[in-house]
Amino acid sequence: MGRQEDRERLEKDRATFVSVGASLFLACLKLAVGLLTGSLGLLAEAAHSGLDFVSSLITFVSVRVARRPADEEHPYGHERFENLSAVIQGVLLLVTAAWIAYEAAIRLLLEGSHVRPTPAAFGVMLFAIATDLWRSRILLGVARRYRSRALEADALNFRADLLSSSAVIVGLTLVALGRATGIGILANADALAALAVAGIILYKATELLFSSVNVLLDRAPKEMEERVRSAASSVPGVIDAPSVRLRESGSRTFADVVITVPRTISAPEAHEISERVEEAVRGVDPRAESVVHTEPVVTDTETLAEAIHATGLEMGLRTHHERVQRSGEHLEASLHLEVSPELTLGEAHALANRLGRAVRGRYPQLSRVNTHIEVAEPEPAGEAKEITSELPHLASEIKRVAEGVGRGAGCHEVRLYRSEDGVDAVLHCDFPGSENVGEVHAQTERMEQAIRGRFPDLEHVVIHAEPRDDPPTGRDPRE
Numbered sequence: 305m306g307r308q309e310d311r312e313r314l315e316k317d318r319a320t321f322v323s324v325g326a327s328l329f330l331a332c333l334k335l336a337v338g339l340l341t342g343s344l345g346l347l348a349e350a351a352h353s354g355l356d357f358v359s360s361l362i363t364f365v366s367v368r369v370a371r372r373p374a375d376e377e378h379p380y381g382h383e384r385f386e387n388l389s390a391v392i393q394g395v396l397l398l399v400t401a402a403w404i405a406y407e408a409a410i411r412l413l414l415e416g417s418h419v420r421p422t423p424a425a426f427g428v429m430l431f432a433i434a435t436d437l438w439r440s441r442i443l444l445g446v447a448r449r450y451r452s453r454a455l456e457a458d459a460l461n462f463r464a465d466l467l468s469s470s471a472v473i474v475g476l477t478l479v480a481l482g483r484a485t486g487i488g489i490l491a492n493a494d495a496l497a498a499l500a501v502a503g504i505i506l507y508k509a510t511e512l513l514f515s516s517v518n519v520l521l522d523r524a525p526k527e528m529e530e531r532v533r534s535a536a537s538s539v540p541g542v543i544d545a546p547s548v549r550l551r552e553s554g555s556r557t558f559a560d561v562v563i564t565v566p567r568t569i570s571a572p573e574a575h576e577i578s579e580r581v582e583e584a585v586r587g588v589d590p591r592a593e594s595v596v597h598t599e600p601v602v603t604d605t606e607t608l609a610e611a612i613h614a615t616g617l618e619m620g621l622r623t624h625h626e627r628v629q630r631s632g633e634h635l636e637a638s639l640h641l642e643v644s645p646e647l648t649l650g651e652a653h654a655l656a657n658r659l660g661r662a663v664r665g666r667y668p669q670l671s672r673v674n675t676h677i678e679v680a681e682p683e684p685a686g687e688a689k690e691i692t693s694e695l696p697h698l699a700s701e702i703k704r705v706a707e708g709v710g711r712g713a714g715c716h717e718v719r720l721y722r723s724e725d726g727v728d729a730v731l732h733c734d735f736p737g738s739e740n741v742g743e744v745h746a747q748t749e750r751m752e753q754a755i756r757g758r759f760p761d762l763e764h765v766v767i768h769a770e771p772r773d774d775p776p777t778g779r780d781p782r783e
Contacts, residue, residue, distance in 0.1 A: 319446045320364040326439050327357035330432050337428045347407075353432075355400045359393040387552075390516035397509030405502040408495045429473045528557070528589065535584040536561050536596075541569070541577040543601060559585050559594040567600030568610045574598045608667060612637055615663050621655065622680060634671035637663065642680035652677050688721040688728065695720055702729055702755055706767070709754040710747045712736055714772070726763035729755065737771035744769050 331353035338347040366389035474497055529548050536545040547562035563581055565574050578596040585594040602611070609626040616623040622642040628635055641659065643652045660673035692699050699718040706715045710733060717732040733751070735744050748767045755765050 319443050320360065323360040323439055323443060324357065324364055326435055327353055327360045330435060331357050333428055334432065351400060351404065355396050358396060362389045362392055365389070387516045387520055390512055391520065394509045394513035394516060397505050397512070401502045401505040401509060404498055404505070408498040408502065412495045433470065433473075531588045532559055532561065532585055532592075535588050536563055536581045539563075539577060539580045539584050541565055541573070542581065543603065545581075557589050557592040559592050560597070561585065561594055562597045562599060564599050564601045566603045566606065567614045568603075568606055569600075574600075608635075608637070608670075611667065612639060612663055612673075615666060616641075616659060619659060619662060621659055623659075625676075628670070631671070635669050636672045636674065637670050638674040638676070640676045640678055642678055645679045688723040690719060691722045691727070692718070692720045698759070699729075702731070702759065705754050705758050706731055706733060706751045710735075710751045712739075713747060713751070723763070726761065728764040728766070729759075729762055731765075731767045732770060733767055734770045734772035737773055 331350055334350035334353050335347070338350050478497075529550055532550065533545045533548045536542060536548070543564040543566070545561060545563050547560075549560040551558045561581060563578070565577055569577075578598055581596045582594050585592050600614075606614075608628045612626045612628075613623055616639075623639045624642070626637065626639040628637050630636075641652075641656050643655060647655075656675040656677055660675060663673050664670055699720055703715045703718045706718075707713055713733045713735055715731050715733040719730045721728045721730065731751075733748070735747070748769055751767055752765045756762060
């Protein structure tokens with residue numbers, strides 16, 4: 305990234321230095337020839353080139369100020385200095401256009417024209433056109449490559465110079481033609497050409513001012529706003545992007561994006577989605593810096609059990625094992641509520657009642673909410689030591705019981721642990737990969753009940769289900 309920044313700085317410095325030198329040389333050259341020939345068009349062009357020199361100096365300074373890093377007083381950086389310099393250039397162009405138009409009107413109405421169209425005048429203007437074409441291509445290439453508003457304003461300035469210089473050549477040609485043919489009306493062609501130059505400058509200045517002021521006033525680029533919204537909405541996990549706000553500062557764009565996500569996902573999942581949205585915004589504009597705000601919402605795929613869990617989270621309560629079942633013509637919910645061990649039974653019961661009322665109020669289809677109150681354990685409950693090698697016969701018996709109950713299950717690993725509460729058993733069992741989760745869960749519950757019935761002294765029994773590829777013949781692979 306540092307090498308890219310160095311390259312950008314070098315190209316901008318080179319382009320602005322060329323612009324300043326060319327503007328100063330052309331201004332002096334046009335002024336000298338304009339005074340010798342008495343051409344108002346050339347004098348107008350000299351004034352225009354003088355203004356170009358001032359504008360190029362402003363650009364030269366602005367690109368250096370704009371590259372300063374962000375600080376406490378300018379958290380978004382200094383790149384808007386380029387936009388400010390473009391506004392200054394626009395104002396200067398308006399003043400110049402007004403002066404040229406005034407001088408042309410005076411010559412047309414009062415003084416008359418005394419122009420001497422010499423070969424030197426034509427040579428100067430042709431040289432100016434070639435120079436403007438060359439430097440405008442340099443500036444515009446760098447401006448588009450690095451999205452520099454100041455360089456773009458300078459480049460557009462010189463592109464308009466091409467047209468105005470052409471207008472001066474036309475005016476001088478018509479004056480020379482008028483002298484050769486004796487057509488008196490053509491003697492005013494130079495002043496008319498100056499008016500054309502003024503009109504071109506006025507148009508260019510107005511366009512430049514509007515675009516630069518819009519950036520300073522934080523006018524959002526509508527086309528880009530829709531592209532950012534579309535890119536954010538297309539990220540997996542994002543439901544919608546209801547709000548997108550953009551602001552430009554020099555070559556950079558700052559985006560504030562609000563996205564909605566399912567309220568049932570975890571905080572790490574929401575953070576990962578927001579990072580993918582930032583990447584999507586950079587896909588629209590590589591220089592964009594975005595801030596993504598996630599809002600949890602209800603989705604059509606949310607289950608009633610997930611909705612109950614989300615309600616508890618909104619109330620600052622920790623719940624688990626949420627289940628919804630039918631009881632006759634009604635639905636009932638059951639859940640486990642974790643509370644602090646320091647609460648009294650009355651306080652814990654009040655929390656459970658408050659949660660139950662909130663759930664029934666939001667979901668009237670539930671006729672009852674049954675809550676099991678348990679103590680929350682924020683820290684691990686002691687240390688567990690593996691004792692599988694000490695009780696190999698017990699591990700083998702547990703494996704035999706589990707495989708005898710689980711249809712098609714193969715328990716390839718059984719581990720035993722001793723904790724302060726007693727002995728725990730952890731089983732890793734595989735099932736056919738094509739079997740649905742509901743059936744596998746029912747089998748693991750039957751296996752757990754059988755193990756507890758055979759070994760009632762076990763404290764905890766955990767069965768981890770893993771998929772097994774179905775054999776090609778459809779037979780059990782252990783047969």
